[in-house]
Amino acid sequence: xxxxxxxxxxxxxxxxxxxxxxxxxxxxxxxxxxxxxxxxxxxxxxxxxxxxxxxxxxxxxxxxxxxxxxxxxxxxxxxxxxxxxxxxxxxxxxxxxxxxxxxxxxxxxxxxxxxxxxxxxxxxxxxxxxxxxxxxxxxxxxxxxxxxxxxxxxxxxxxxxxxxxxxxxxxxxxxxxxxxxxxxxxxxxxxxxxxxxxxxxxxxxxxxxxxxxxxxxxxxxxxxxxxxxxxxxxxxxxxxxxxxxxxxxxxxxxxxxxxxxxxxxxxxxxxxxxxxxxxxxxxxxxxxxxxxxxxxxxxxxxxxxxxxxxxxxxxxxxxxxxxxxxxxxxxxxxxxxxxxxxxxxxxxxxxxxxxxxxxxxxxxxxxxxxxxxxxxxxxxxxxxxxxxxxxxxxxxxxxxxxxxxxxxxxxxxxxxxxxxxxxxxxxxxxxxxxxxxxxxxxxxxxxxxxxxxxxxxxxxxxxxxxxxxxxxxxxxx
Amino acid sequence: xxxxxxxxxxxxxxxxxxxxxxxxxxxxxxxxxxxxxxxxxxxxxxxxxxxxxxxxxxxxxxxxxxxxxxxxxxxxxxxxxxxxxxxxxxxxxxxxxxxxxxxxxxxxxxxxxxxxxxxxxxxxxxxxxxxxxxxxxxxxxxxxxxxxxxxxxxxxxxxxxxxxxxxxxxxxxxxxxxxxxxxxxxxxxxxxxxxxxxxxxxxxxxxxxxxxxxxxxx
Ligand code: SF4
Numbered sequence: 001x002x003x004x005x006x007x008x009x010x011x012x013x014x015x016x017x018x019x020x021x022x023x024x025x026x027x028x029x030x031x032x033x034x035x036x037x038x039x040x041x042x043x044x045x046x047x048x049x050x051x052x053x054x055x056x057x058x059x060x061x062x063x064x065x066x067x068x069x070x071x072x073x074x075x076x077x078x079x080x081x082x083x084x085x086x087x088x089x090x091x092x093x094x095x096x097x098x099x100x101x102x103x104x105x106x107x108x109x110x111x112x113x114x115x116x117x118x119x120x121x122x123x124x125x126x127x128x129x130x131x132x133x134x135x136x137x138x139x140x141x142x143x144x145x146x147x148x149x150x151x152x153x154x155x156x157x158x159x160x161x162x163x164x165x166x167x168x169x170x171x172x173x174x175x176x177x178x179x180x181x182x183x184x185x186x187x188x189x190x191x192x193x194x195x196x197x198x199x200x201x202x203x204x205x206x207x208x209x210x211x212x213x214x215x216x217x218x219x220x221x222x223x224x225x226x227x228x229x230x231x232x233x234x235x236x237x238x239x240x241x242x243x244x245x246x247x248x249x250x251x252x253x254x255x256x257x258x259x260x261x262x263x264x265x266x267x268x269x270x271x272x273x274x275x276x277x278x279x280x281x282x283x284x285x286x287x288x289x290x291x292x293x294x295x296x297x298x299x300x301x302x303x304x305x306x307x308x309x310x311x312x313x314x315x316x317x318x319x320x321x322x323x324x325x326x327x328x329x330x331x332x333x334x335x336x337x338x339x340x341x342x343x344x345x346x347x348x349x350x351x352x353x354x355x356x357x358x359x360x361x362x363x364x365x366x367x368x369x370x371x372x373x374x375x376x377x378x379x380x381x382x383x384x385x386x387x388x389x390x391x392x393x394x395x396x397x398x399x400x401x402x403x404x405x406x407x408x409x410x411x412x413x414x415x416x417x418x419x420x421x422x423x424x425x426x427x428x429x430x431x432x433x434x435x436x437x438x439x440x441x442x443x444x445x446x447x448x449x450x451x452x453x454x455x456x457x458x459x460x461x462x463x464x465x466x467x468x469x470x471x472x473x474x475x476x477x
Numbered sequence: 478x479x480x481x482x483x484x485x486x487x488x489x490x491x492x493x494x495x496x497x498x499x500x501x502x503x504x505x506x507x508x509x510x511x512x513x514x515x516x517x518x519x520x521x522x523x524x525x526x527x528x529x530x531x532x533x534x535x536x537x538x539x540x541x542x543x544x545x546x547x548x549x550x551x552x553x554x555x556x557x558x559x560x561x562x563x564x565x566x567x568x569x570x571x572x573x574x575x576x577x578x579x580x581x582x583x584x585x586x587x588x589x590x591x592x593x594x595x596x597x598x599x600x601x602x603x604x605x606x607x608x609x610x611x612x613x614x615x616x617x618x619x620x621x622x623x624x625x626x627x628x629x630x631x632x633x634x635x636x637x638x639x640x641x642x643x644x645x646x647x648x649x650x651x652x653x654x655x656x657x658x659x660x661x662x663x664x665x666x667x668x669x670x671x672x673x674x675x676x677x678x679x680x681x682x683x684x685x686x687x688x689x690x691x692x693x694x695x
Binding site: 013014016017019020021022023025027029030036037039040043048050053054056064065082084085087088091125127128133134135149150151152153154156157160161162163165167199200203204233235255256260261263264267299320323324327418419420437439440441442445 | 493494495497499500503504505507508509510511512522528531532560561562565566567568569570573588590591592595596599600649650651652662663666667669670672673676677680683684685686687688689
């Protein structure tokens with residue numbers, strides 16, 4: 001039999017029907033739902049008189065609109081101040097009730113960002129197809145799952161048929177060899193890859209991340225990496241199943257138990273690319289070359305190592321590249337030749353489905369422990385990815401470390417990642433953010449986002465400017 | 478869904494690369510639980526000088542005179558001419574809803590982001606990929622000619638300029654069929670309900686742990 005990639009195997013396992021024109025019906029095992037992209041889908045079901053095909057395949061949680069201030073949060077859905085946000089969260093509750101779909105509600109302690117909650121609850125398992133009306137569904141690929149974002153029409157399609165009409169993607173392998181330097185994290189790897197292949201480099205591909213660096217990563221790190229596949233243009237990114245995957249999944253509420261667990265683990269042993277599988281494209285990075293990364297522009301590919309210097313539009317090779325660099329510099333209020341380390345964030349945001357898991361919070365806390373947020377920083381927000389992450393962080397005393405440093409410790413949700421709730425940037429403000437998108441206006445109209453790892457965000461918070469977290473000690477001395 | 482056959486439409490320019498869905502429809506408008514009414518907020522941040530709020534009457538807002546869609550010569554446009562990687566970023570279907578609600582039925586670009594490309598077909602919008610050189614030529618002609626009309630012919634898979642020059646484009650057969658007939662995807666898939674059930678029964682035997690798990694522990 002021909003050698004297969006991990007993606008080929010996942011595709012084969014879920015292929016319901018191949019059509020002559022190259023499209024196919026693919027079976028969906030898990031459908032995650034949140035409040036923003038689902039109301040119109042439920043409405044569509046209602047209008048057509050349809051019912052969900054398989055209720056137990058769905059899990060819903062509100063995250064984008066929920067307030068993160070504990071006072072506002074305490075009032076539950078009814079306490080949400082913005083009436084439009086309130087209606088959207090209420091509509092999710094109503095729809096889940098009406099269609100009998102399991103929902104983790106706003107003040108359930110398991111609530112959080114859908115891409116943190118899915119894996120945490122074991123709702124994401126190896127070998128699954130996982131979809132959600134959210135482009136960062138690629139996160140779940142960390143479990144050797146075929147996971148990608150869909151639009152609202154497709155949300156309705158999955159609800160009604162348990163399938164999606166898909167075309168097979170091409171295969172891309174991104175291999176990160178060797179070892180990372182200490183202080184360099186999965187986020188830096190993700191940004192370095194995007195810097196290398198560009199934000200459209202993965203368009204049309206399913207990416208598999210491999211190499212020793214990825215093998216050595218924790219599940220949290222692999223989720224960070226897969227999360228940002230979409231920023232490289234790929235709808236899905238994935239990592240082969242290994243012992244780390246199995247250890248993470250074991251005993252989660254949705255994980256199989258007893259004999260079923262044993263059967264599942266032996267089936268999962270196949271969830272890797274065959275050694276002689278052929279990829280349509282391979283990209284190789286050396287782990288040791290990757291430095292802590294900071295984005296300077298309005299696209300994740302506009303990224304530099306911490307000791308980098310901002311580019312000059314004049315030295316770009318194409319007209320469209322010159323225009324893009326020029327516009328980005330203008331929007332960001334930065335000048336060619338400026339050093340990354342001289343950029344001073346007004347706000348710091350540690351959170352989002354990219355970097356709000358316990359390991360991320362530990363990394364940030366380690367940097368700020370015993371230090372203070374610089375006076376020039378107006379606000380430093382720490383927003384855990386879920387209620388369970390929050391509880392774990394509090395059990396470890398991380399919340400105290402943040403608060404003592406002058407940071408704000410919030411309730412779980414998407415928060416300042418996309419500024420759909422009250423947490424946002426003012427016009428012209430720079431933000432050191434652990435989220436995944438630095439588009440114009442993403443974190444608030446006129447806001448200027450710099451994407452970094454949690455440790456780098458924390459270091460910028462205490463230094464008042466971007467700084468190599470590995471040299472923070474000398475910097476502050 | 479509206480069927481798409483042949484469109485004779487005024488073209489308007491969106492002359493920048495990597496236009497993301499945040500730019501097409503900013504996130505504050507995603508709070509709506511409806512599918513329609515997004516047209517007035519299409520490209521909101523570029524189109525108006527103030528910050529838009531959901532539910533606001535846009536006819537009273539200050540317009541950005543430099544933005545092409547605010548210029549008389551592009552009023553009533555139904556074809557949008559765009560640059561590479563159009564529609565990147567978030568998967569929000571509000572982006573094609575806003576374009577459609579505004580009146581765009583066709584978008585021409587050298588490349589599109591995958592999810593957006595897919596979402597267009599589900600909303601009666603035809604995304605057309607033409608070569609970089611062809612798009613460059615269309616931009617030149619469009620700027621040079623007021624009232625620049627393009628004919629987009631889905632059955633023939635061509636875009637024809639006012640001078641009669643035709644560019645052919647690719648579109649996959651299933652999407653073309655659905656768009657030509659205004660077919661609802663779900664209805665088409667449900668014709669395969671038996672096949673889906675058969676698959677599901679086999680898959681459940683093979684991987685029983687994937688069934689019922691969503692409700693376990695809740
Ligand atoms: S944290 Fe940000 S990127 Fe992730 S799901 Fe929420 S809004 Fe989307």
